[in-house]
Amino acid sequence: MDVLDVARWQFAITTVYHFLMVPLTIGLSIVVAVMQTAWVRTGKAHYLAMTKFWGKLMLVNFAMGVVTGIVQEFQFGMTWSAYSRFVGDVFGAPLAMEGIVAFMVESTFLGLWIFGWSRLPKRVHLACLWAASLASTASAYFILSANSWMQHPVGIQLVDGKPQLTSIWALLTNNTAIAAFTHTVSGGFAVAGTFLVGISAWHLWKKHKLSAVDDADRKVWSASLKLGAWIGMVAFAAVALTGDTQGKLMFQQQPMKMAAAEALCHTEAPASFSIFAYGDVSRPDCENVKSITVPALLSFLAHNDFSTEVKGVQDLIPLYEQKYGHNYPVDPSLGALSGQPIDYVPDLPVTYWGFRFMIGFGGIAAGAALLALWLTRRGRIPRTKWFPRLALLSIATPFLANSFGWIFTEMGRQPFVVVPNPTGVDGVFMYTAQAVSPGVSAGQVLTSLIALTAVYGVLAVVEVFLLVRYAKAGVAGVMPPADEKKSDDDVLAFAY
Amino acid sequence: MDLPTLWFWVIAVLWTGYFFLEGFDFGVGMLTRLLARDNTERRVLVNTIGPVWDGNEVWVIVAIGATFAAFPPWYATMLSAEYLPVLLILLALIGRGVAFEYRGKVDSDRWRRGWDLVILLGSWIPPLGWGLVITGVATGLPIGKDGVLVGGLGALFTWPAVLGALALAGFSLLHGSVFVALKTDGEIRHRAHALALRFGPLLLLPMAALLVLVQVRQGGLVTIVIAAVGLLAGAGALVRLAAKREGQAFALLGLVIAAAVMSLFGSDFPAIISSTVDPSFSLTVANSASSPYTLGVITWVAAFGTPAILVYQGWTYWVFRKRISAAHIPPVHVP
Numbered sequence: 041m042d043v044l045d046v047a048r049w050q051f052a053i054t055t056v057y058h059f060l061m062v063p064l065t066i067g068l069s070i071v072v073a074v075m076q077t078a079w080v081r082t083g084k085a086h087y088l089a090m091t092k093f094w095g096k097l098m099l100v101n102f103a104m105g106v107v108t109g110i111v112q113e114f115q116f117g118m119t120w121s122a123y124s125r126f127v128g129d130v131f132g133a134p135l136a137m138e139g140i141v142a143f144m145v146e147s148t149f150l151g152l153w154i155f156g157w158s159r160l161p162k163r164v165h166l167a168c169l170w171a172a173s174l175a176s177t178a179s180a181y182f183i184l185s186a187n188s189w190m191q192h193p194v195g196i197q198l199v200d201g202k203p204q205l206t207s208i209w210a211l212l213t214n215n216t217a218i219a220a221f222t223h224t225v226s227g228g229f230a231v232a233g234t235f236l237v238g239i240s241a242w243h244l245w246k247k248h249k250l251s252a253v254d255d256a257d258r259k260v261w262s263a264s265l266k267l268g269a270w271i272g273m274v275a276f277a278a279v280a281l282t283g284d285t286q287g288k289l290m291f292q293q294q295p296m297k298m299a300a301a302e303a304l305c306h307t308e309a310p311a312s313f314s315i316f317a318y319g320d321v322s323r324p325d326c327e328n329v330k331s332i333t334v335p336a337l338l339s340f341l342a343h344n345d346f347s348t349e350v351k352g353v354q355d356l357i358p359l360y361e362q363k364y365g366h367n368y369p370v371d372p373s374l375g376a377l378s379g380q381p382i383d384y385v386p387d388l389p390v391t392y393w394g395f396r397f398m399i400g401f402g403g404i405a406a407g408a409a410l411l412a413l414w415l416t417r418r419g420r421i422p423r424t425k426w427f428p429r430l431a432l433l434s435i436a437t438p439f440l441a442n443s444f445g446w447i448f449t450e451m452g453r454q455p456f457v458v459v460p461n462p463t464g465v466d467g468v469f470m471y472t473a474q475a476v477s478p479g480v481s482a483g484q485v486l487t488s489l490i491a492l493t494a495v496y497g498v499l500a501v502v503e504v505f506l507l508v509r510y511a512k513a514g515v516a517g518v519m520p521p522a523d524e525k526k527s528d529d530d531v532l533a534f535a536y
Numbered sequence: 537m538d539l540p541t542l543w544f545w546v547i548a549v550l551w552t553g554y555f556f557l558e559g560f561d562f563g564v565g566m567l568t569r570l571l572a573r574d575n576t577e578r579r580v581l582v583n584t585i586g587p588v589w590d591g592n593e594v595w596v597i598v599a600i601g602a603t604f605a606a607f608p609p610w611y612a613t614m615l616s617a618e619y620l621p622v623l624l625i626l627l628a629l630i631g632r633g634v635a636f637e638y639r640g641k642v643d644s645d646r647w648r649r650g651w652d653l654v655i656l657l658g659s660w661i662p663p664l665g666w667g668l669v670i671t672g673v674a675t676g677l678p679i680g681k682d683g684v685l686v687g688g689l690g691a692l693f694t695w696p697a698v699l700g701a702l703a704l705a706g707f708s709l710l711h712g713s714v715f716v717a718l719k720t721d722g723e724i725r726h727r728a729h730a731l732a733l734r735f736g737p738l739l740l741l742p743m744a745a746l747l748v749l750v751q752v753r754q755g756g757l758v759t760i761v762i763a764a765v766g767l768l769a770g771a772g773a774l775v776r777l778a779a780k781r782e783g784q785a786f787a788l789l790g791l792v793i794a795a796a797v798m799s800l801f802g803s804d805f806p807a808i809i810s811s812t813v814d815p816s817f818s819l820t821v822a823n824s825a826s827s828p829y830t831l832g833v834i835t836w837v838a839a840f841g842t843p844a845i846l847v848y849q850g851w852t853y854w855v856f857r858k859r860i861s862a863a864h865i866p867p868v869h870v871p
Contacts, residue, residue, distance in 0.1 A: 103637035106590065107630040113600055114626060117615025121683065128608020129826045136605035136834050139598035140841035148591035148849055155587040159855060199827070208833045477616040479684030488623045495627055499634060506641055513871030520869055531864040535583045536640045 042375055044476050046485040047119040050492065052447070054111050057496050059446050060439055061105030066180060066225060067232025068098040069173035071271065073166070080166050086259040092518040093260065093510075094236070099154065100506045104499060105176075106147070111492065112183075113139075119485055122373070123457055123475035130196055130205045131186055134212070138182035145175035158533040180228075181221050188217035191453060192293045193461045193468050203458075203468045219289055220449075223282040227402075227445070229275035230438045234405050234431075236268025237412045239511050241431035244421050257515055265416055272409030279402060284341065291342040291350070294459055296360065296384060297452035299353045300391040302338060303329055309349035313337035314392075321392045324353050324385045353385055360384040364460065368471065377473045386454040394448030401441035408434035539835060540825035543606040544808070546838065547599060548801040551670065554595035555704065555793045556711075558662075560786075561585040561592055563712015565632065565659025566705075568652060571716065571731065575648060576862045577724055582636060582655070583865070584719040587856045589636065591849050593629070596666075605834050609824040610808050613683030618669045620689060625665040632658025643868045663708040664701045668692065671700025674800040675750060676810035679817050686813055696749055702742035703796070710739040711789050714773075717782045721861035732785075733777050740770045743796060750803055759803040766795025 072095045079087035113135065116124045124131075149171040156165045189195075195210030196203040205211065240261040248258050291298045299305075302314050305326035312333035319329040336346040343350075351359075361384070370379040412431055415422045422428070453459045460469035510517055537545075564585050572578040585592075604611040615622055631654040639651040675696040678686040685691060713732035717725055747763040755763065773788035804810055808824055811817035825831065 099637065100641070103634050107633040110597065110629055111626055113597060113604075114615055114622060117600075117604070117611045118619055118622060119616075121612035121616035124604065124612040125608055125683075128604060128611065129830050132601070132603075132605030132608055132611070132826065133830055133833055136598070136601040137837050139594065139601040140837055140845070143597055144591070144594045144841070144845050145848070147594045148845075148852055151587040151590050152852055152855065155856060204827045205830045205833070477612075478682050479680075480616050480619055484619045487620070491623065491627060495630060499630075502634075502638060506638065509642070509871055517871030520866075531858045531860050532583060532866060535579060535864075535866050536586050536636060 043119075043480060043482045043485055044375070044473055046482050046489055047476050048472070050119060050485060050489040051115065052450070053489070053493055053496070054108065054115065055450070056443050056446060057500075058105070058108040058112060059442060061101055061108060062180065063224070063228035063231040063438070063442050064101050064235065065098070065105045066173075066177055066228035067230070067271075067275075068094060068101070068235065069169070069176060070229075071232050071236065071267070072098050073169045073173050075267075076166050076169055080162050086256055086263060089256065089260045089515045089519060090264055093515055094264070096510050096518045097235075097239075097507055100503060100510065102150065104503050108496070118488070119477050119480060120457075120475050121477040121480070123470065126202055126470055126475070127190075127458060130189060130193075130203050130211065133205060133208060134182045134186040134189075138179050138186075142175045142178040142182060146172050146179060149175065155532070155534055177225060180224060181217075184220045184224060185212050185214060185217040188214050188220050190458050191220075191449070192216040192289075193458055193464055196465055196468060198465050198467050201467075203465070216286075216289055216293065219282060219286040223279065223286050223445075224442075226275050226278035226282055227438065227442050229271050230279055230402065230405060231442065233268045233270075233272025233275055233409055234435050234438050236264050237272060237409055238431045238433075238435040240265035240268060241412060241416075241422075242428045242511075243514055244416075245423075245425070245428035248421055260515055262416065262419065262421075265412060269409045269413040269416075272406065273413070276402065276406035276409065283399075287341055288344070293462060294453060295351055296353070296356050297386065297391065297449075298342065299351060299356055300386045300388055300452055301395040301448065302350075303331070303388060303392045304338070304350060304352045305329075305354050306352040307349055307355045308352065309339070310336040310347045311338035311342070311350035313341060316396070317392065322387075322389050324357075324388065326353075353388075357384055364469065368473065371474070373478050374471075374473050382455060382471070384455065386452050391448055391452045394444045394451065397444040398441050398448060401437040401444065405434050405437040405441065408437070539828060539831040540606070540821045541806075542835070543602070543825070543831060544801070544805070544821050547602055547606065548797055550595060550599035550602060551801075552794045552797045554592070554599055555663075555666070555707075555797065556790050557592035557595060558589070559704075559708045559793060560711040560715040561589040562659045562663050562708040563710065564716060565655050565712070566709050567712055567716060567728070567731075568659075569656050571713075571724065571727055575645075576865050578648075578652065579640070579865050580720055580724055580860055580862055581716060582639065583860055584716060586636065588849075588852055590633070591852060593633070602834065602838075606826055606831060607808065607819075607821075607824040608826060609683060609819050613679060613809055613819060614669065614673050616683065617677060617679065617685035618672065618692060621665045621669055621692065625662050625669075628658040628661035628665070632662075640868065641870060643870045659708075660705065663704040667701035667704030668697045670797075671703075671746065671750075671800065672697035673809050674804055675700075675754070676804070676812045678813050679809060679811040679819075680813055681817060683817075683819070696746065696753070699742055699746045699749060700800075703746045704743075706739035706742050707789070707793060707796075710736055711786070711793075714777065714782055714786045714789060718786055719859060721859040722863070724862070725859075729777070729780070729782065733774075736774045736777060740774070740792070743792065744770060747796060747799060750800060754803045755799070756803060759799040762795050762802065763799040766792050766799065769795060 072091055075087055076091040079091055149168045153168040189211055194214050195207040197206050243261040303317055303321045312335045314331040314333050317329050317331040321329055338350050339348045340346050367379055367381050368374055368377050415427055455471050456469055457472040457475045458470040564581050568578050568581050572581050635651040635654040672692055678691045680686045710732055713728045716728035744767055747766055751760050751763045769788045769791035773785045776784040806821040808819040
């Protein structure tokens, strides 16, 4: 394996892993802030219990999101230093802004919230959680505007062969960034929604399936389930709408990615949408692919019109070659790829199936949320075991949908790390093969790949173990025993 | 002062802030084995920094992010040349952050012992690593064309860099001891004070040696004065510590780290990373800075953001200003 392959694997593993924590953090922290707001406004005990219970799960996950995020900020310099030199003038700015404006707020106010119970006035304490959760959403915005610039570079001019920022405003209002941000945040709420539904449904079934007693715990779970299901429903609608916007932008900005997502080899007008393909989708000539399709839907998805032509992979290749050349530049830093023909077609099975898994798993999760709402209408509690099982399993589905979406969007832009903007400044693009650090050996990157993967693996086991433990324990696990009296000079309302 | 020069010093200030703030919380982490006698005392130590360590850590995120935005070649060269030390730092920070949060989540001695080890390693490795990296960068490395390190891993262990690693670790341990003396009550407070007093001179020795070595090698008049201020502040901190004025000692230690970072950064100025292979490969403030527009953008963001950060982080320290002791530690309550 050469440095490029190892570096790409490392980036993929660390990013997808980090992105398991991020959506839950964003969604759940705002949901907990809403619960605490309800408690501060109404004083009802079950809102406090909800805040404490879901807040504890949020914190177990938050810690992992923070520490895995640090790796992201460093690895551009470690393994992608040629990339960092090329784009630093543009790409560094949103990262610095994220640190100064968002991450500082998030980390500081989260500490205040964790330790501030009963040390801070109620409203101030609540404001700390709002600050931390909104700042983590703002973090996502800055990071996604940096990433979206790689997908669709705007706000720049070309100086001495390098992009130079001319408008930070253009970068922050990049249509790609706004679409990606709304889509990702909706995805975060979808994750939080199914998380609430799954765990609440299990508790309701476990303790309350046979009893009609309306105790405090039951209130916690039924309210959480309702809240989660509604959040899920709204979030999935938003995911679909924003995904549609994002798709339309991608057809304009990265036609090859969308053609690959559809395994659309030849231009069609009207183009049909492939639901499911069998045969070998990895060949760009599609010789063996049979596909179940919906006629004209792809034209609509691409251009809001049922008859417009959508270009296929085979017809896009010559267009890319004409614009960006047939061969890689002759440059020793490109190693074996130097002077070789450029393959403009991204990995077809990954993009094709990534796209389908994203939509499919999202759809399953949405269905589970809807089902939960129906089965628990007017305070009913399902007595059969299949429903809580299904609800628990469905927790995994929006995570999978998010991961596949992320993999699809990153793999789909290959061979570029900075994708040329079809209507932007000519010449601003970068091949992934050029981006990797010169002078860093495959051995070094392999060392870090193995070390990070091993540590991440262990931490994944620990996080899931703790989440399950706290989720199972329910409210009793997070509320102090009732007989514990608090003194006035309580220095530590909460302690590690 | 032009914008590139301003940002060079802003980054120096960010590192100062990081070493000052996270310095003491690294020190507290290092002390969990040296100072605490049982689990309750270990919890006292961890909880002195519980509400603030995460906010302290962000200073390094901002320092690195600002370097990326203001001087991309600096960011790219430093992190790729110092690949393995930076990797170790990252692994340590990952484990440490999770350990604080997870340590008390299960009531089992084995569980706690495991995380305590992670806290210990996670608190020793970053100051050693950052000391090595920052001193190495500030005193020159064998950097070839395109910021590629010539000479492998061994080339990173120059004398000043090794001294820098010891200096920052020693400083952090002392800084942490003084912080514990300031922040706790009861027996542990006196033990922390005694430890700081007894080992203070030894812990500051590498820092003093580093300041002298760097000034002898590459100092100018201004940086020599700054380094001298640092040495005096270190001596002053030890004197005030002996007089049981821990707050003053803590503040003087802040002056020590500020002087150390400023004299280190300043003695190579306007070079950022001097190449010991060929001066034409050196990164300088002029040849590494981003465009005036980008620098202007982040200057505005920093101009509004930094005062806010200082206010709300300062407020955090005010909210959690009370001393804590073993008596304040609530019983373990876990599922």
